[in-house]
Amino acid sequence: MNDLGRIEDLPLEYRQRLTEQNLVPLWPSLRGVMPPHVPGPKTQPTHWSYQSIKPLLMQAGELTPIEKAERRVLVLANPGHGLDKMQASPALYLGMQLLLPGEWAPSHRHTPNAVRMVVEGEGAWTTVEGEKCPMSRGDLILTPSGLWHEHGHEGTEPVIWLDVLDLPLVYYMEASYHVNGDGKRQQVHAGQGFRQYARGGMRPTPVFQSNNKRYPMLRYPWADARAALQSMADNDPALECVQITYVNPETGEDAENILGFYALMLRPGQSLKLPARSPACVFHQIEGRSELQIGEQSFALELADTCCAPGYTGVRLRNLSASEPAFFFMADESPLHRKLGIYEVRD
Numbered sequence: 446m447n448d449l450g451r452i453e454d455l456p457l458e459y460r461q462r463l464t465e466q467n468l469v470p471l472w473p474s475l476r477g478v479m480p481p482h483v484p485g486p487k488t489q490p491t492h493w494s495y496q497s498i499k500p501l502l503m504q505a506g507e508l509t510p511i512e513k514a515e516r517r518v519l520v521l522a523n524p525g526h527g528l529d530k531m532q533a534s535p536a537l538y539l540g541m542q543l544l545l546p547g548e549w550a551p552s553h554r555h556t557p558n559a560v561r562m563v564v565e566g567e568g569a570w571t572t573v574e575g576e577k578c579p580m581s582r583g584d585l586i587l588t589p590s591g592l593w594h595e596h597g598h599e600g601t602e603p604v605i606w607l608d609v610l611d612l613p614l615v616y617y618m619e620a621s622y623h624v625n626g627d628g629k630r631q632q633v634h635a636g637q638g639f640r641q642y643a644r645g646g647m648r649p650t651p652v653f654q655s656n657n658k659r660y661p662m663l664r665y666p667w668a669d670a671r672a673a674l675q676s677m678a679d680n681d682p683a684l685e686c687v688q689i690t691y692v693n694p695e696t697g698e699d700a701e702n703i704l705g706f707y708a709l710m711l712r713p714g715q716s717l718k719l720p721a722r723s724p725a726c727v728f729h730q731i732e733g734r735s736e737l738q739i740g741e742q743s744f745a746l747e748l749a750d751t752c753c754a755p756g757y758t759g760v761r762l763r764n765l766s767a768s769e770p771a772f773f774f775m776a777d778e779s780p781l782h783r784k785l786g787i788y789e790v791r792d
């Protein structure tokens with residue numbers, strides 16, 4: 446590779462004249478913005494332990510009333526980007542949210558798309574555009590861009606969930622904003638997408654009414670996702686990667702526009718090598734214990750732990766139990782990379 450000219454090679458007076466006109470010479474920075482063969486990621490492989498997060502989140506519950514927080518969240522920030530950037534990867538934001546019994550996080554809507562993966566506790570719900578979605582461990586609930594949503598809690602124990610948003614990207618696009626509701630509870634209407642679309646391969650027939658909702662399914666119960674994975678594994682004992690994608694049941698496309706969401710099962714004792722792909726990816730342990738090798742680094746994942754892998758990096762997953770399956774929730778930037786035409790699989 447030939448060496449390109451450095452900024453220091455240019456006379457100071459010339460550099461100053463460029464700056465005055467808001468001009469920059471490309472060649473000293475060309476290799477930096479387009480490095481050879483692989484990008485230079487800021488995203489570092491990072492592990493967040495749920496056992497470490499939980500007491501700090503409970504303490505936030507004592508320190509900050511919900512009225513002073515609106516959303517009581519500790520953000521899982523990737524040190525490679527700087528903690529103040531509040532991002533796990535270029536497009537992924539992760540937060541652990543606590544709602545205490547009787548609390549209410551009022552209705553609002555915002556441009557970033559969000560999902561919730563329920564980690565612990567019963568009795569909370571999220572109402573999305575009038576559809577009340579109960580929150581149980583492992584359930585995935587969508588709150589896509591522009592849809593009104595609020596969280597409430599009628600149970601007796603704290604409820605904690607993982608928020609996954611495309612906030613870093615939408616913020617970078619200078620398109621991130623929110624709108625508050627009228628401070629009242631949403632009117633709840635009858636009908637729930639997870640009942641309407643209760644079985645794969647069957648969708649409601651629109652004889653009198655069209656099924657033209659952009660987001661027909663807002664809650665994906667863990668019981669259904671788990672059963673789908675288990676029956677895939679039973680159906681084909683040779684199937685290496687037992688994984689499902691959360692999709693829009695009307696179109697079969699990704700559930701949201703920018704981030705992709707998946708559940709993955711490792712059989713007892715299974716080790717699985719995922720190829721290096723261009724998008725960054727997040728792994729959250731829903732059941733079991735595992736070891737994750739991301740590039741050269743290894744992490745031990747306990748229940749409800751979360752890990753982030755940069756793009757262009759192979760990931761090896763290993764179930765640490767010889768008798769029980771392990772389950773992960775995953776989120777990645779694949780839909781975005783595909784739309785941009787930059788999606789790649791390397792090996």
Ligand code: GTQ
Pocket residue numbers: 516518539540542555559608610
């Ligand atoms: O629950 O609506 O983690 O608006 C960040 C922003 C959660 C939410 C977050 C939000 C929410």
